[in-house]
Amino acid sequence: MTLQCTTSAGHWKIVVWDEEGFQGQWHEFSTECPSMLEFGFETVRSLKVLSGAWVGFEHAGFQGQQYVLEQGEYPRWDAWSGNMACPAVRLTSFRPMACANHRDSRLTIFEQENFLGTKGELSDDYPSLQAMGWDSNEVGSFRVQSGAWVCSQFPGYRGFQYMLESDHHSGDYKHFREWGSHAQTVQVQSVRRIQQ
């Protein structure tokens, strides 16, 4: 068989546990959850994404560090977190993400903030922007034409992650503070489409 996208848009399902290894109390969601604290969870410690793409957040109310959560099993925090400097980081809220068909995803990256300077057009995954001709380890601003993308601080999708979505901010991220409340740097060395 040739692997292809099998999930139709609009179906999201996630199960979260309050202990590692899918143990302890659990809850299933098909829409956003602004705070697991209200369910008595100090933090999510393991999860399974059964359908759709999700974004998890460090704090309640969709704040703090962001984690892309695609279909599959996440038995402990290091399966979703890319920032290892602070291993005790929480996952407290999460929401669905709307993705485009993989082949239709489009993103423009700009050297400077406010969509200025050299630009690059992306429609594929880039584990190393520099390997593909981008001359810097930074990106100044993003414009998402289609789909949902995740950019990362280090090559190979490691370090801090930031979600870029065509249906948020009208797809315009003109300054690094707009791509995440935790963003402290314009360092972006890898970018990829998110799979639904």
Added chain:
Amino acid sequence: MTLQCTTSAGHWKIVVWDEEGFQGQWHEFSTECPSMLEFGFETVRSLKVLSGAWVGFEHAGFQGQQYVLEQGEYPRWDAWSGNMACPAVRLTSFRPMACANHRDSRLTIFEQENFLGTKGELSDDYPSLQAMGWDSNEVGSFRVQSGAWVCSQFPGYRGFQYMLESDHHSGDYKHFREWGSHAQTVQVQSVRRIQQ
């Protein structure tokens, strides 16, 4: 500009430091290094890949955990390691990897070892195999027709990493012990092409 592969095959360059943040002693390499211990390094603590794709190893002699290293800057261990259960892990040896043109990379995955059971043909990146129709969180064996690939334990290219290369093992990885001396599991939830 449209970003495209700009590095011609056969040009590899890496610089490694014995302190984090590109500090301390450094050495530049354009071919494999079987042991940084011989250069007086206890471990590599930061690195920059200037050209080509590389694979780093935990132990001397290309043994132990594997880390894909594509062009870009890696200021500390968490920029390359996907296994956070053991944060003090070393990087002691490394070698170049030969990649195919991105569009020409081909990989077949099999449900069971020895190339048996259901199979899937891959020519793109898959941050979640399950999202693309693969029915399990495991892969039993791999056959690399073309290029170099990295598969990972968790979705989104997290957890243990294993390199799969068409010019190693004749591209055949018939049992999980063949895709890494450190492999203790057939759990594979994401697979992607490596960028040169």
